[in-house]
Amino acid sequence: MSDVMLPKDRASQLLVLCYHRVADTGGGAFNGFLPNVSADPREFERQMSLVARAYTPIGIERLVEWLDGGGELPERPALVTFDDGYLDNGEVALPIMRRHGIRPLIFLATDYIGNGRAFPWDVVAYCLATTRKTGGKLPLLGQATFADEASRVRLASEWMAACKEEPADERSEWLRQLAEATDVPVSSTDLPWKACMDWDLVRRLAARDVDFGGHTCSHPILSRMPPGEAAREIADCFDRLAVELGRPPLAFAYPNGSARDFRPDDERAVARAGFKIGFSLEPGPVGLASVRERPHAVPRIYIGRRDSGFRFWLKIKGAAVAMGRARQALRRGLSIAGRAGAR
Ligand SMILES: [Zn+2]
Structure with a gap:
């Protein structure tokens, strides 16, 4: 030692x-x-x-x-x-x-x-990692640019931090809105990961x-x-x-x-x-x-x-x-x- x-x-x-x-x-x-x-x-x-x-x-x-x-x-x-x-x-x-x-x-x-259910933070990360968009209005955060990997990783953390402040029973609705905003049609139950x-x-x-x-x-x-x-x-x-x-x-x-x-x-x-x-x-x-x-x-x-x-x-x-x-x-x-x- x-x-x-x-x-x-x-x-x-x-x-x-x-x-x-x-x-x-x-x-x-x-x-x-x-x-x-x-x-x-x-x-x-x-x-x-x-x-x-x-x-x-x-x-x-x-x-x-x-x-x-x-x-x-x-x-x-x-x-x-x-x-x-x-x-x-x-x-x-x-x-x-x-x-x-x-x-x-x-x-x-x-x-x-x-x-097979995924945690909300993994769904958020997936939406932001795989979206074809490079920017747009995100629920909870507002207008954001996510053209590169670093900003996508940072936004996933910021989005989750904001979502945790919301009542637990509203979480799936916020996730649905994020999937829609990023144009990545996934949810907790069908994440391909x-x-x-x-x-x-x-x-x-x-x-x-x-x-x-x-x-x-x-x-x-x-x-x-x-x-x-x-x-x-x-x-x-x-x-x-x-x-x-x-x-x-x-x-x-x-x-x-x-x-x-x-x-x-x-x-x-x-x-x-x-x-x-x-x-x-x-x-x-x-x-x-x-x-x-x-x-x-x-x-x-x-x-x-x-x-x-x-x-x-x-x-x-x-x-x-x-x-x-x-x-x-x-x-x-x-x-x-x-x-x-x-x-
Ligand atoms: Zn935990």
């Missing part, structure tokens, strides 16, 4: 990484919404190698046993998770993880498993060495819907996984996952549904005492495709936590200065 500088004081912390997809994005063929690609296979191999050497990879069962009072965790425990349920988690990431003895935990949005696992594959992987958790049914942002509806999304997801897997799932991850995307009501609904643990996307790593204190909102470290090399190392060392604290301190300082100035 002399080739990397390793964190020395992390024995009482839990590292949870959050990936979405591991895929090669070169080659020109359409390959989904680019921001969801967390790493290419070579970079992912490097990251898993570092995790295996510097931490002790654990599975979700071990973590839940510990939460239930069943013994100690190993030093520097680390858990590697994936959101959404993409096929490449099994095809590309899993063989790499097996080589490094790391057991993945994959969070499924159950409405998208086994029926298969993204997600089906239940047969899920069961095969679960029987071997992959754990599955819940990520709601339809992937809404829970805080943008009435608490009762959010609770139904969570409970129905738990029930579906229990039926399909033949055993109750242990873990849940909030869609989008930042502090503004779920409420205390939603945390309680996750516990009530039967999930033993819940994961957010507030930045980790996190102290084990905090995991015990708030087991249904455990922070994770989001890994994106720009987090390669040194950036990855900084992130797992807790750079995002430190930056968040610095921002909070700065905001506090500014508001104190503001109040003093107003007097």
